[in-house]
Amino acid sequence: MRRLELGLFVKYRKIIKTSLLIALSATLAVLTGCQQDTANADENVPLSSAEITANLGSKLVTTRATAQKTATKTYQAALANTAYTVDTPYVKVNPYGTSPLTALVLFTTTEKAKVSYTVVGKTNGTSITNTVNGGYQTQHQVPVVGLYAGNNTVKITVTYENGTTTTKTLAITTTSTLPKYIASTKITVSKSNKSEMDIGDNKLTFLVRTTKESFAVDADGAVRWYSTLYVQHMLEPISNGHYLMLTKNDQSGTTYNDLVETDLLGRVYKEYTFDTKTGHSENANSDKTVIHHDILELPNHDLLATVSDGSKYVEDTMVVISHTTGKVTQVIDLKKLLPKSMYESYKASSDGTVDWFHQNAVDYDSNDGSIIISGRNQDMIMKLDLKTAKIKWIYSGKKKSSWPEKYRSLLLTGTAGTTITGGQHGVTLLSDDNGDPSSENILLYNNNIDVTNGDASTSGKYSEGVQYHIDTKTMTIKQTWSYGKTLGKANFTEVIGYTQKLTGNNYLIDFGYKGSGTESNIIEVNGQNQVYNLTVSNPSAKAYVYRAYRLPVYDSSYVFDLNE
Numbered sequence: 001m002r003r004l005e006l007g008l009f010v011k012y013r014k015i016i017k018t019s020l021l022i023a024l025s026a027t028l029a030v031l032t033g034c035q036q037d038t039a040n041a042d043e044n045v046p047l048s049s050a051e052i053t054a055n056l057g058s059k060l061v062t063t064r065a066t067a068q069k070t071a072t073k074t075y076q077a078a079l080a081n082t083a084y085t086v087d088t089p090y091v092k093v094n095p096y097g098t099s100p101l102t103a104l105v106l107f108t109t110t111e112k113a114k115v116s117y118t119v120v121g122k123t124n125g126t127s128i129t130n131t132v133n134g135g136y137q138t139q140h141q142v143p144v145v146g147l148y149a150g151n152n153t154v155k156i157t158v159t160y161e162n163g164t165t166t167t168k169t170l171a172i173t174t175t176s177t178l179p180k181y182i183a184s185t186k187i188t189v190s191k192s193n194k195s196e197m198d199i200g201d202n203k204l205t206f207l208v209r210t211t212k213e214s215f216a217v218d219a220d221g222a223v224r225w226y227s228t229l230y231v232q233h234m235l236e237p238i239s240n241g242h243y244l245m246l247t248k249n250d251q252s253g254t255t256y257n258d259l260v261e262t263d264l265l266g267r268v269y270k271e272y273t274f275d276t277k278t279g280h281s282e283n284a285n286s287d288k289t290v291i292h293h294d295i296l297e298l299p300n301h302d303l304l305a306t307v308s309d310g311s312k313y314v315e316d317t318m319v320v321i322s323h324t325t326g327k328v329t330q331v332i333d334l335k336k337l338l339p340k341s342m343y344e345s346y347k348a349s350s351d352g353t354v355d356w357f358h359q360n361a362v363d364y365d366s367n368d369g370s371i372i373i374s375g376r377n378q379d380m381i382m383k384l385d386l387k388t389a390k391i392k393w394i395y396s397g398k399k400k401s402s403w404p405e406k407y408r409s410l411l412l413t414g415t416a417g418t419t420i421t422g423g424q425h426g427v428t429l430l431s432d433d434n435g436d437p438s439s440e441n442i443l444l445y446n447n448n449i450d451v452t453n454g455d456a457s458t459s460g461k462y463s464e465g466v467q468y469h470i471d472t473k474t475m476t477i478k479q480t481w482s483y484g485k486t487l488g489k490a491n492f493t494e495v496i497g498y499t500q501k502l503t504g505n506n507y508l509i510d511f512g513y514k515g516s517g518t519e520s521n522i523i524e525v526n527g528q529n530q531v532y533n534l535t536v537s538n539p540s541a542k543a544y545v546y547r548a549y550r551l552p553v554y555d556s557s558y559v560f561d562l563n564e
Contacts (some may be wrong), residue, residue, distance in 0.1 A: 046309075046311075046313075046333050046335040046336050047309050047310065047311050047333070049330075049331040049333075051309075051310070052309040052310060052317060052319070052328075052331050052333070053319075053327075053328040053331065055275065055277045055278050055309060055310030056274055056275060056277075056278055056290070056307060056310075056319065056328055057274060057275030057277065058272055058273070058274050058275075058319075058321055058326055058327060058328055059272070059273060059325075059326045059327065060270065060271065060272055060325065060326030061271050061272075061273050061326075062271065063249075063271060063273075064260060064268040064271050065268050065269070065270075065271065068096055068267065068268060071095065071096060071097075072267075072562055075090075075092065075095065075104060075106060075562050076562050076563070078090040078106045079106045079108075079139050079141060079562060080139070081108075082108050084106055084107045084108060085107050085108060085109070086107050086109065086140075086156060086158050086166055086168045087168060088107075089105050089106060089107035089156070089168070089170070090104075090105070090106040090107065091103055091104070091105050091106075091170065091172060092104045093147075093172060093173070093174050094174070094175075094266075095265055095266070095267070096265055096266035096267050096268075097228075097266065098227055098228045098229050098266035099225070099226070099227055099228075099264060099265050099266035100149075100174055100175050100226070100228065101145075101146070101147040101148070101149060101174055101223070101224060101225050101226060102143065102144060102145050102147065102225070102264060102265045102266070103143075103144040103147065103154075103172050103174075104141070104142070104143055104144070104265065105117070105140075105142040105144055105154075105156065105170070106139075106140065106141055106142070107140050108138055108139050108140065109138050109140065109158060109160075110138070111138070111160050111161070112136035112137060112138055112160070112161050113136060113137070113138075113140070113158045113159055113160045113161070114131065114132065114134075114135060114136050114137070114158075114159050115131070115132045115140050115142055115156065115157065115158055115159075116129065116130060116131040116132065116156075116157045116159070117129070117130060117132075117142055117144055117154055117155065117156050117157070118154070118155045118157075119144065119146045119147055119148075119152060119153075119154050119224075120152070120153040120154070120155065121218065122148070122220070122222065123220055124194065125194035125195075125197075125199065125219055126218045126219055126220055126222070127201075128145070128146035128201070128202050128204075128218075128224070128553060129201040129202055130145070130146075130201075130202050130553065130554040131554075132560075133554070133556070133557070133558060133559045134559050134561070136161055140158075141560050141561065141562055142156065143263070143264075143265050143560040144172070145224075145225060145264045145265070145553040145554070146202070146204065146218075146224045146225065146553050147172060147174050147224065148174070148222060148223075148224065149174055149175060149176050149177070149178055149223060150173065150174065150176040151171065151172075151173050152171070152172045152173065152174065153169060153170075153171060153172075154169070154170045154171075154172050155167060155168070155169050155170075156168045156169075156170060178223060178226070179213055179226070179228060180540070181212040181213055181540045181541060181543055182213055182215055182223060182226055184538060184540045185536055185537070185538055185539060185540060185543070186535075186536070186537045186538045187217060187221045187223070187534070187535070187536055188221065188534070188535045188537070189219075189220060189221040189532075189533065189534050189535075190533045190534075190535065191530055191531065191532055191533040192219045192220065192221075192531075192532055192533075193531040193532065194219050196506075196526050196529075196531040197219060197506070197524055197531050197532050198502035198503050198504070198506045198508075198524070198550060199218075199219055199550070200552065202552045202553050202554055203550050203551060203552050203553070204216040204217060204218055204224055204225060204550075204551065204553055205217050205218075205508070205522065205534065205548055205549070205550050206225075206235060206548065206549045206550075206551050207520075207522070207536060207545045207548055208231065208233065208234070208235045208545070208546050208547045208548070208549065209231065209232075209539070209543040209544060209545055209546055210232065210233060210496065210542060210543060210544045210546045211230060211231075211232050211286070211287060211541060211542060211543050212230055212231075212540065212541055212543035213226050213227060213228060213229070213230065213231065213543075214226065214227060214231040214235050215227075216551075216553075217534070219532065221534055225264060225553065227245070227266065229245065229247045229248075229251065229266075230247055230248055230251055230256075231245055231246060231247055232246050232247075232256040232287065232289050233246060233289070233291075233292070233293055233294070233546050233547075234246035234259075234291065234294070234295055235549075236294075236295055236296065236297075237549075237551060237555065238261070238297040239297060239301070239557060240555075240557055240558065241263070241554070241555030241556075241557045241558025241559070242261050242262060242263050242269060242558070243261070243262055243263065243264070244259060244260075244261055244295055244297070244303070245259070245260050245261075245262055246258070246259050246289070246291055246295070247259075247260060248287075249273060254287050254288055255276050255279045255287060255288040255289070255290065256287060256288070256289040256290065256291075257273060257274040257275070257276055257279065257289075257290045258271065258272070258273050258274075259271070259272040259273075259274075259291060259295070259303075259305075260272075263558065263560065264553060265560070267560075269564075270323070272303075272321065272326050274290040274291070275290075276288070276290070277310050278290055278307055278308045278309060278310045279308075280292060280308045280314045280315065280353065281351075282355075286542070290307060290308075291305045291306065291307055292306055292307065292308065292314075292315050292359075293306050293315070293359065293360040293361065294306045294359075294360065294361050294362050295362075296362055296363065296364055298320070298364060298386075299364075299366055300323075301323045302320050302321060302322055302323050302329070303320070303321040303323060304318060304319070304320050304321075304362060304364070304371065304386070305318065305319055305321060306318055306359045306360070306361075306362060307319055309331075309333060312348070312352055312353055312354055313335060313343055313353070313354045313356065314353045314354065314355050315355055315357060315358050315359055315360075316333070316334045316335060316343070316356065316357040316358075316359060316375075317331065317332065317333050317334065318331075318332040318334075318359070318362065318371075318373075319331050319332070320386075332384075332386075332389050334357050334359070334375070336389075337384070337389060337391060338357075338378075339403070339404055339407070342356055342357070342378060343356040343357070346377070355377060356377055356378070357375040357376075357377055357378055358375060358376040358377040358378075359373055359374065359375050359376075360374050360375075360376050360425050360426070361373060361374040361425060361426050361427045361428070361444075362374075363427060363428045363429045364386070364429070365383075365429050365432065365437055365440070367432045367435050367436070367437045368385070368392075368437040369385065369386050369387060370383050370384060370385050370386060370392055370437065371383070371384060371386050372427050372428075372429055372442060373427070374424055374425060374426070374427040374444065376423045376424065376425065376447075376451060376495075377423075377451050377452060378396065378398070378451070378452055378453060379396060379397055379398075379420070379421055379422045379423060379424070379450070379451050379452055379453040379454040380394060380395065380396040380398070380421075380453065381394075381395050381396075381421060381424065381427050381442075381444065382394040382395070382396075391407075391410050392410070392472065393410055393411070393412050393470070393472055393475070394407065394410050394411050394412065395411075395412040395414075395421070395470075395477055396411070396420075396421075396453050397420035397421070397422070397450075397453040397454050397455060398452075398453040409475075411475070412470065412472075412475055412476060412477040413475060413476050413477070414476070414477050414478075414479075415476055415477070415478040415479075417479060418468070418477055418478055418479040419446060419448075419455065419458075419464075419466060419479055419482070420453075420454060420455040421444065421446050421448075421454065421466075422446065422447060422448045422449045422450050422451065422453075422454025422455055422459055423447035423448070423449035423450075423451050423454060423494065423495070424444050424445060424446050424447060425444065425445045425447060425496060425497045425498060426443075426444055426445045426497065426498040426499060426547065427442060427443070427444040428442065428443050428444070428499075428500075428501075429441075429442055430442060430443050430467070430501055437472075438471065438472040438473050439469070439470070439471055439472075439473075440469070440470050441467065441468070441469050441470075441480070442467070442468050442470065443465070443466070443467045443468075443499050443500075443501055443507075444465075444466055444468075444499060445463070445464075445465055445466075445497035445498050445499045445509065445510070446463060446464050446465070446466045446482075446484075447463050447492075447493055447494060447495065447497055448460070448461070448462055448463050448464065448492070449494045460489070460492055460494070461488065461489055461492065462484055462485045462487060462488050462489060462491065462492055463484050463491055463492050463493045463497060463511060464482045464483060464484025464485050464509075465481075465482060465483050465484055465499030465507055465509040466479060466481070466482045466499070467479070467480050467481040467482070467501075468480065481507075483507065483509060483523075483525050483528060484509065484511070486528075487511075490514075491511045491514055491521060492514075493511050493512055493513035493514055494513060494516075495512075495513050496510075496512035496513050496544060496545075496546050496547075497509075497510050497511060497512045497513065498510040498512065498546070498547040498548060498549075500548070500549055500550060502524070502550055504526070505526055505527045506524060506525065506526050506531070507524070507525050508522065508523075508524045508532075508548060508549070508550050509522070509523050509524075509525070510522050510545055510546075510547055510548035511523070512544050512545045512546055512547070512548075513544055517539065517542070517544055518537060518538075518539075519535050519536060519537035519538075519539070520535070520536045520537075520539065520544055520545035520548075521533070521534070521535050521536075522534040522535075522536070522545065522548045524550070
């Protein structure tokens with residue numbers, strides 16, 4: 001009996017033990033499964049606006065402006081000193097220490113007058129003439145932009161209210177040594193038809209690079225302006241004649257997280273800084289950047305910037321930044337607007353990040369308060385309402401049938417002969433016909449690479465600048481101008497590039513990554529005829545020309561005022 005009881009006890013103990021192990025295993029499996037599901041869900045659910053705002057950590061600081069106060073006080077004292085006259089002016093080259101090919105000229109006159117200056121060019125068509133904005137004054141602040149490296153002849157013309165004039169010729173000498181990453185870059189001009197170029201009296205071609213120093217050249221390719229600050233992607237003109245420049249807090253550091261409002265003399269008027277949590281490198285050899293590709297000034301002077309949100313999904317978010325507080329006031333996360341399959345199924349990079357959209361441009365339409373954006377990795381451009389983030393239209397090579405039903409009515413249909421964009425950059429709004437946003441003209445640079453939804457039949461064969469007309473009443477898009485196809489594969493650029501509409505029928509096109517990055521080729525055309533051809537080769541440290549702009553060195557609204 002005892003043997004029987006003992007046998008039953010051993011048998012039951014084995015059963016109980018086995019049952020407990022099975023139950024425990026099941027419990028662990030459930031718990032593990034829950035953890036895996038939660039992790040996957042967390043990865044796929046977009047961050048909240050509050051989380052993104054915290055990750056960016058944007059704020060206004062006065063570090064650079066404070067550092068410049070001593071210099072500004074020196075110039076204010078010189079301006080008040082009546083001993084400085086047009087015959088014996090105060091002249092300071094590189095007044096704020098970061099713009100060596102500029103000078104500040106100060107003097108007084110006994111009668112009110114206005115001032116203009118000319119930096120005498122070395123060849124015909126390269127002189128730069130500007131009139132100082134601000135009307136008739138007795139104290140004159142002349143910010144001189146467009147000097148050569150080395151010796152310069154600058155003519156100052158004083159025009160009094162009674163119409164009489166006085167001219168003074170100054171010899172101004174700047175540093176003759178260009179910084180390493182400009183000096184090592186080879187600049188070649190193979191065509192320069194100055195009579196047909198859109199250069200006016202004071203325009204230069206600004207070469208905004210992917211990293212290192214940005215600079216500007218004249219029609220001969222001579223460097224006439226540069227900043228010693230490293231700049232990434234952004235040197236954006238704004239309404240008051242200043243520029244938004246993305247640089248580094250620490251020039252020897254690895255992250256571009258300092259956005260300054262500056263003028264071409266290097267004077268800083270406002271400075272925004274960001275946390276490094278959202279900093280992202282596009283490849284292992286790149287510095288990190290917080291504002292990755294584009295920024296614009298809204299009509300109320302707040303800023304709209306393209307950013308990463310701090311999650312594994314990168315370059316798919318926009319934020320509005322208050323110009324008075326430096327804080328984020330609005331977040332637009334494209335993951336919340338487009339089909340989940342676009343970002344959930346996109347292959348991650350080797351570092352684990354998912355660059356599924358790769359937003360590289362944004363422009364604003366004041367007629368309906370909307371923005372036009374470009375997503376390289378979806379081969380897509382789209383327009384959406386800034387306030388509500390409601391999509392207005394989408395243009396993409398992605399087949400209509402593959403879109404979820406709710407998006408299909410938003411898709412534009414290309415008319416015959418209209419190219420499908422592939423890996424495109426730099427979309428800009430040219431105009432709304434008669435102020436009607438349902439009939440608009442846009443411009444972009446079509447890299448013509450089939451990333452996900454481009455035209456596979458032409459991918460890689462050429463790149464081009466393209467202009468389109470969009471009619472949202474018929475939901476059609478029509479190509480109205482292009483240039484680049486005839487250049488063929490020689491000017492194909494798989495990444496970066498820009499197209500700018502100049503006056504008349506002139507366009508400036510930046511084939512920024514020509515020859516797989518061995519050079520950048522900037523071409524100005526009048527219709528289909530080349531009038532300017534500039535090549536920037538040997539781009540040290542991957543400093544390709546991200547965008548090329550033709551801009552006046554004095555905007556009509558730019559006023560330099562030491563008391564501001």
